[in-house]
Amino acid sequence: MSPxxxxxxxxxxxxxGVNRLNKEEEKGRFLTCSITEQHKQDLSxxxxxxxxxxxxxxxxxxxxxxxxxxxxxxxxxxxxxDLCILKLHHNPLEYISPTAFxxxxxxxxxxxxxxxxxxxxxxxxxxLQVLDVSSNLYGSYVxxxxxxxxxxxxxxxxxxxxxxxxxxxDFAAVRNIPLRxxxxxxxEGLQSYESxxxxxxxSLRKLTLIMPFCERxxxxxxxxKDLQRTQVExxxxxxxLPRYCNISSDxxxxxxxxxxxxxxxxxxxxxxxxxxxxxxxNVYRSPFQVIALLNITFNEDIEEFYLDCDPGKHAVxxxxxIFDGILHYQMRYxxxxxxxxxxxxxxxxxxxxxxxxxxPCNLMSSLPSLEVLDVSNNLLTDNGFWWQxxxxxxxxxxxxxxxxxxxxxxxxxxxxxxxxxxxxxxxxDLSSNSIELEGQCSWPSHLTNLIxxxxxxxxxxxxxxxxxxxxxxxxKTGISALTKDMLTRxxxxxxxxxxxxxxxxxxxxxWAPSVKVLHVDHNAISVISQDSLKGLPGLKExxxxxxxxxxxxxxxxxxxxxxxxxxxxxxxxxTCSYPPELYGMLLEEYQPGRITCELWxxxxxxxxxxxxxxxxxxxxxxxxDGAWYLKMLWVWIRVKRRSSQETERLANASFxxxxxxxxxxxxxxxxxxxxxxxxxxxxxxxxxxxxxxxxGDWIIxxxxxxxxxxxxxxxxLSQSFIQSEWCNYELFFAQHRALSIQQDSLVFILLEPIxxxxxxxxxxxxxTLLRQQTYLEWPKEERKQQVFWAxxxxxxxxxxxxxxxxxxxxxxxxxxxx
Ligand SMILES: *[C@@H]1O[C@H](CO)[C@@H](O)[C@H](O)[C@H]1NC(C)=O
Ligand SMILES: *[C@@H]1O[C@H](CO)[C@@H](O)[C@H](O)[C@H]1NC(C)=O
Ligand SMILES: *[C@@H]1O[C@H](CO)[C@@H](O)[C@H](O)[C@H]1NC(C)=O
Ligand SMILES: *[C@@H]1O[C@H](CO)[C@@H](O)[C@H](O)[C@H]1NC(C)=O
Ligand SMILES: *[C@@H]1O[C@H](CO)[C@@H](O)[C@H](O)[C@H]1NC(C)=O
Ligand SMILES: *[C@@H]1O[C@H](CO)[C@@H](O)[C@H](O)[C@H]1NC(C)=O
Ligand SMILES: *[C@@H]1O[C@H](CO)[C@@H](O)[C@H](O)[C@H]1NC(C)=O
Ligand SMILES: *[C@@H]1O[C@H](CO)[C@@H](O)[C@H](O)[C@H]1NC(C)=O
Ligand SMILES: *[C@@H]1O[C@H](CO)[C@@H](O)[C@H](O)[C@H]1NC(C)=O
Ligand SMILES: *[C@@H]1O[C@H](CO)[C@@H](O)[C@H](O)[C@H]1NC(C)=O
Ligand SMILES: *[C@@H]1O[C@H](CO)[C@@H](O)[C@H](O)[C@H]1NC(C)=O
Numbered sequence: 001m002s003p004x005x006x007x008x009x010x011x012x013x014x015x016x017g018v019n020r021l022n023k024e025e026e027k028g029r030f031l032t033c034s035i036t037e038q039h040k041q042d043l044s045x046x047x048x049x050x051x052x053x054x055x056x057x058x059x060x061x062x063x064x065x066x067x068x069x070x071x072x073x074x075x076x077x078x079x080x081x082d083l084c085i086l087k088l089h090h091n092p093l094e095y096i097s098p099t100a101f102x103x104x105x106x107x108x109x110x111x112x113x114x115x116x117x118x119x120x121x122x123x124x125x126x127x128l129q130v131l132d133v134s135s136n137l138y139g140s141y142v143x144x145x146x147x148x149x150x151x152x153x154x155x156x157x158x159x160x161x162x163x164x165x166x167x168x169x170d171f172a173a174v175r176n177i178p179l180r181x182x183x184x185x186x187x188e189g190l191q192s193y194e195s196x197x198x199x200x201x202x203s204l205r206k207l208t209l210i211m212p213f214c215e216r217x218x219x220x221x222x223x224x225k226d227l228q229r230t231q232v233e234x235x236x237x238x239x240x241l242p243r244y245c246n247i248s249s250d251x252x253x254x255x256x257x258x259x260x261x262x263x264x265x266x267x268x269x270x271x272x273x274x275x276x277x278x279x280x281x282n283v284y285r286s287p288f289q290v291i292a293l294l295n296i297t298f299n300e301d302i303e304e305f306y307l308d309c310d311p312g313k314h315a316v317x318x319x320x321x322i323f324d325g326i327l328h329y330q331m332r333y334x335x336x337x338x339x340x341x342x343x344x345x346x347x348x349x350x351x352x353x354x355x356x357x358x359x360p361c362n363l364m365s366s367l368p369s370l371e372v373l374d375v376s377n378n379l380l381t382d383n384g385f386w387w388q389x390x391x392x393x394x395x396x397x398x399x400x401x402x403x404x405x406x407x408x409x410x411x412x413x414x415x416x417x418x419x420x421x422x423x424x425x426x427x428x429d430l431s432s433n434s435i436e437l438e439g440q441c442s443w444p445s446h447l448t449n450l451i452x453x454x455x456x457x458x459x460x461x462x463x464x465x466x467x468x469x470x471x472x473x474x475x476k477t478g479i480s481a482l483t484k485d486m487l488t489r490x491x492x493x494x495x496x497x498x499x500x501x502x503x504x505x506x507x508x509x510x511w512a513p514s515v516k517v518l519h520v521d522h523n524a525i526s527v528i529s530q531d532s533l534k535g536l537p538g539l540k541e542x543x544x545x546x547x548x549x550x551x552x553x554x555x556x557x558x559x560x561x562x563x564x565x566x567x568x569x570x571x572x573x574x575t576c577s578y579p580p581e582l583y584g585m586l587l588e589e590y591q592p593g594r595i596t597c598e599l600w601x602x603x604x605x606x607x608x609x610x611x612x613x614x615x616x617x618x619x620x621x622x623x624x625d626g627a628w629y630l631k632m633l634w635v636w637i638r639v640k641r642r643s644s645q646e647t648e649r650l651a652n653a654s655f656x657x658x659x660x661x662x663x664x665x666x667x668x669x670x671x672x673x674x675x676x677x678x679x680x681x682x683x684x685x686x687x688x689x690x691x692x693x694x695x696g697d698w699i700i701x702x703x704x705x706x707x708x709x710x711x712x713x714x715x716x717l718s719q720s721f722i723q724s725e726w727c728n729y730e731l732f733f734a735q736h737r738a739l740s741i742q743q744d745s746l747v748f749i750l751l752e753p754i755x756x757x758x759x760x761x762x763x764x765x766x767x768t769l770l771r772q773q774t775y776l777e778w779p780k781e782e783r784k785q786q787v788f789w790a791x792x793x794x795x796x797x798x799x800x801x802x803x804x805x806x807x808x809x810x811x812x813x814x815x816x817x818x
Contacts, residue, residue, distance in 0.1 A: 031108050031129065033084035035060045037572045043067070044087070051076040063087045065111070072096040078103040085109040089132070096121045098146070112136075113157065120158065122146040134159035135186060141166055147173035157183040159210060164191040171200040178203045185210035187239050193219045198226040206234040214245035224254030227261075234263040243270045243297075251275075252282045265292040272301040273334065284309045284316050284342065292322035299329040309342035320348035328355065340366055347398075350374040357381065361390035371398050376405040376429070382414050396422045403429040405451070412464055413439030420444045430455070431473070437464050452477060453497070462486040471495035475519070479503065484535075487512040498523070499543070510535035519543040521569065526578065527554040530561070542566045545573025551582045551590040553597035559590055625784065631777070656709035657687040658796045659747070664721035667751055670778075671716060675749075678789050684796055686714075711745070712796060717775075718751040722763065747795055748775035 039060040043052065048067040053076075055062070060082050069091040077083060083104045093115035101107055101123060109130040110123070117136040122144035131150075134157040141163050147153070156179055163186075179201055187210050198204070207227065213220045227235070235258075241247075255261065271279075271293070283291060309316060321343075328334070340363065347369050357379040364373060373396070375385070385404065396402075399422050409415060412435050419425050420442070427449040435455040443450075443466035452461065453475035461477060470492050479501040487493070487510060495517040503523040508531035515536050525547045533539065544567065549555060564570045571588035582590065595601050620626070658679075663671050671688065679686055686692075687710050693702040707713055715721070748770065759767050776792060779785055 031084065033060060033082075033106055033108060035084060039082070055080060058082055060106075061085045064091065066090045068092060070094050070116075072100045074099055076100060080104060081106070083107050087111045089113040089115065092116045094118070096123070098122045098124055101125045108152075113159075120144065124149070126150060126152070128153055130155045132157040134183065136160050138163055141170040141184070143171060143173040145173055147177065150174075150177055153177055153179055155179075155181040155183075157208075159184065159186040161186050161188055164189075166190065166193045166197045168194045168197050168200075171197060175200045175202065180204065181206040181208070183208035183210065185238070187211065189214070189216065190219065193222055195222050196226060198223060199229045202230060204230045204232050206236070207232050208236040208238065209240075210238040212239050212242050212245075213251065214242055214247075217247075217249060217251040220251060221254045224258060227258055231260045232258070233260055234265070235261055236265040236267065237269070238267045240266055240269045241271070241275065245270075247272075247275060250278055250282070252279050255282055255288075256286045259287055261287060263290040263292070264288055265294060266296060267294045268296075269293075270297045270299065272299050273305060273336075274302045277302070277305045277307070280307055283318060287317050289317050290320045290322070291318065292320075292324070293326070294322070295325035296323075297327045297329055298334065300332075300334060304335040304337070306337045307342065308339050316342055316345055318343060318346055320350075321346065322348075322350040323354060324350060324352045326354040333358075338363060340368075344368055346370060348372045348374075351378070353377045355379055358384045358387050361385075361387050361395075365390065365395035369398055370396065371424075372401040372403075373399055374401075374403040376403045376407070378407055380404065380407040380409065382409055382411050385409070386418050396425070398424055400424050401427040401429075404433065405429045406432040409433040410436050411439070412437055413441050416441040416443050416464075419447055427451075437461060441466070443468065448492075449495075453499075459486075462489060465490060467491055469493055473497040474501070476500040482510070483507060484509050484511060487515075494538075506532035508532050508535075513537050515539060517541045520547075521573065522546045524548060526550040528558050528562075529554070530557045533562070539566065541568060543569055545569040547574075548577035549574060549587050550578045551576035551585065551587065551592075552579065553592055555587065555590070556592050556594075556597035559587055559592065560594070625779075625781075629784075629787070655711045656685070657706065658684040658710065659712045659714045660687040660703075660706040660710035661714045661716065662689075662703075662721075663716035664718060664724050666720035666724070667716050667718050670751060675716070679793070679796070682789075682793055684793070712747050713745060714747045714749065714796075716749050716751060717754055719754065722754070722759065722766070746773065747792075748773060749792070750775055750777045753777070 039056075039058050040063075041055065041059050041061065042063045044063045044065045044067070046067055048064065048069055050069055051064065051072065057079050059080050062080070062083060062085070065087045067090075069088065070093060072088070072093065072095070074097045077086075077100060081103055084106050086104075086107060086109070089111045091112075091114075093112060094117065096112070096117070098121070104125070105127060107125050107127055110125065110128060111130075111132040112121075113132045113134045113136070115133075115136050117133065117138060119138045120133055120136075120141070120143060123131075124146055126149050128150050129152045131153060136159070138160045139162045141158055153174070156174070166184075180203060182201060182204060184207070190211050198207070204227075209223075255264070276298070344367075346367055349364065349367065349370060349372070352374055355378060356375065359375060359380060364370070385407075402419075402422070402425060404415075409430060410433070412430075415428075415430065419428060422444075423446070425444065425447050428447060429451040431451050431453040433455055435452060435457065437457060437460060441464040445466075445468045447466065448468055449471040450465070450469055451473040453473045455477055457474070457477040457479070459479055459481055461474060461479070465472065467489060469490055472490065472493060472495070475497050476499070479498060480503065482498065482503055484507060487496075490496075490512075492514060493512065494514055496512075496515055497517075497519045499519045500522040501520075503520060503525055505525060506520065506528060508529060510532050512535060516538050518536065518539060518541070521543045522545075525544065527550055528544055533542075567574075571586055574587035576582040576585045576587055576590055595605065661671060661675065668690065676686060676688060687706040689702060689706065692706065694705070697705075746769070754770070757767075759770075776788060776795075779788055
């Protein structure tokens, strides 16, 4: 093989390696499993001594930290195939079976820190991305061969008080895996570091060393030399220097040669001013972009130092300096003189948690590129930040973001005036101060984002704002009502944060089409109605959790119809407060019936039900001849009503017959077979002319006699009766109106339907009688005939005692005489 081809292959394989790493890096940034609330199990602080066997198989996130678990056995987690994140830290773990995770084919994060493991465990978890085995009790950092298979591992934390040396072979197993971040150490001094050890981890981008290097700066130089051969970009040194340390040489010497290093962070470290000076001198000559000093103790062993640079000689790359948490050992201001020309590239400066009450204004305000200044969490006041001793003609030329949060600023009008001088300022954070509203505020038009949260302001704050604001944070400012008017003054507002106030309603007439993001969580709103959101047509995000929601129909629209993609905190932050029996229930679980809650459906259903009932009743009515029964009922009622008058009328009267039956010869069959037997069996006496007329007497005499001695006169009507017999009576009625007064004594039975209108005109009387009088119709069905007989009997029973129908008789007699 020719050397050329060999070289080409080598190149391509290197290229392949880099590609692969980049891909892995992409992947490692985000966990692939997306965990939902209901698959999270928090079993921390339960005094468990073993992993509970009855866990839900769909568990994705399991927190077993702060328990008393000593072992993870083979089968303990086998039933959790979806497990993605497992927290077992702060347990006295001594043993983890190498095959315990065989079935957890989705496990990506495992935290077994603060345990009692005597060796870094061999774990067969090829999917693992983050592993924390720090703060255990092992004696060396040797990684077992199982790490070779963790092809996705990108973050690993190791640390034990007993592991005091790092040897070349320790990290051999991770040589070919894409490990990005290694955290190493327990805060105690390392005894030895074997050169070349870190070069094993070629893919390393970030290294965290939790150990002091006092008296062992040569070891530190060895490490830095090895890191030159990796591509480490970020170095975090925790507890780098203890309080007492004899420093003779420059401990930071090697940093200059770390060409890939961009960020360097010191955390929990003691800094003598002389040491800080040495460090900063190195920064000019280094490629660093960000230096951060977090939680440091600053001790002035030299009272004043001057930082100069030679920009012609060294490119200064510094973009950001972050001081967060500085304990001034002498409790006084350090005197550091800095030539700002050295920091002309700097865009970010944070000076937080330092107790500063007067800003080094001339220094900071003349940094030409400074875009972000964060002096939050200090003791600054209005006049302390804008110190009289400073000139403010051309200050903060590029400043876009100013963070004055957590200080002692008071006058909003004063601050608004001062921001006019900052020509590029866009964002101002005044949260957690003691802001008071008085005087007139005049905000520059370029300032579009104001944060006023956590100040005691009240509703009147809206009078002090600018129409140019696009984002406004008024969380926790004592606002109790939001009105349409307040928002019309802010026409360009897109982001409005009103969390943690005491709003009770979102008014229905809101109109703010530009608002995209609205946070009203932690207020006292019980219902969010469709009407109020109609006024916010551009809304993309609504945070409204932690409210005392009413789980009644008022929330129906919110629960069922509102697009939940609008709510980033849905469903876990939404619970019912009312009614009391649903208190604490998730709003998501409140499933009101559509019927119970929508009025028009209720109305429609009511109408439908009524229609159905009416239909069913009508059908039944029709099927069972309801009309006929109804008519009978009517007869009964009238009979009943009349009975009292009748009783009077009949007093002292006496009859021989209950009824005189008048009928046509044609219907004699019915009278003889049906009427007579039925009635007489029941004890009624009937006068039937064929049977009871006195032979030889004139027929009219017989009629008169019978009518006279009968309580009622019963006409059996049929077409033939009307044709043949009725004319006699018609005449009789026509002549003797008197008889019509006693119409009550007449009973009509219709053997066949005879509509009153169908009768010939000459039967005037019958027509009126049939219209006015109740009559009984003879039914064909046997069942109904029972009712018929009962009704008839009832009619004849009325005061069945005695009465002479004198007038009737007289009338008939008159007729006969005529
Ligand atoms: C943990 O369990 C051991 C026995 O396994 C017991 O002796 C110890 O007291 C327990 N510790 C706690 C904090 O419950
Ligand atoms: C392992 O997981 C599968 C599902 O992925 C399940 O069917 C099986 O029962 C599990 N094994 C054990 C021992 O629980
Ligand atoms: C593991 O748990 C400890 C203790 O809570 C925590 O400090 C650490 O950041 C966790 N590790 C990871 C990688 O999340
Ligand atoms: C690591 O190096 C130290 C010091 O050279 C030595 O004492 C120790 O035995 C070594 N450990 C291993 C596992 O090689
Ligand atoms: C800081 O200086 C003091 C003397 O002023 C010295 O005793 C101490 O060891 C120094 N510490 C460090 C970390 O430089
Ligand atoms: C620093 O040096 C002095 C004198 O050389 C010595 O007494 C002291 O113990 C040393 N301190 C440390 C922390 O090594
Ligand atoms: C360096 O620090 C900056 C500011 O803290 C941060 O945004 C950036 O992600 C860091 N880069 C690395 C590689 O850690
Ligand atoms: C800050 O430093 C002190 C002393 O070094 C330490 O005790 C403390 O835990 C640190 N705090 C944080 C938040 O790092
Ligand atoms: C700051 O540094 C620049 C460039 O080195 C130099 O020209 C200038 O005089 C210095 N300013 C002061 C006050 O020393
Ligand atoms: C200002 O500083 C506070 C406190 O450090 C921080 O919470 C806030 O996010 C910062 N504001 C901005 C706009 O970065
Ligand atoms: C609102 O925004 C528009 C478009 O960006 C701009 O033209 C207008 O001046 C802004 N209004 C105010 C009051 O800032």
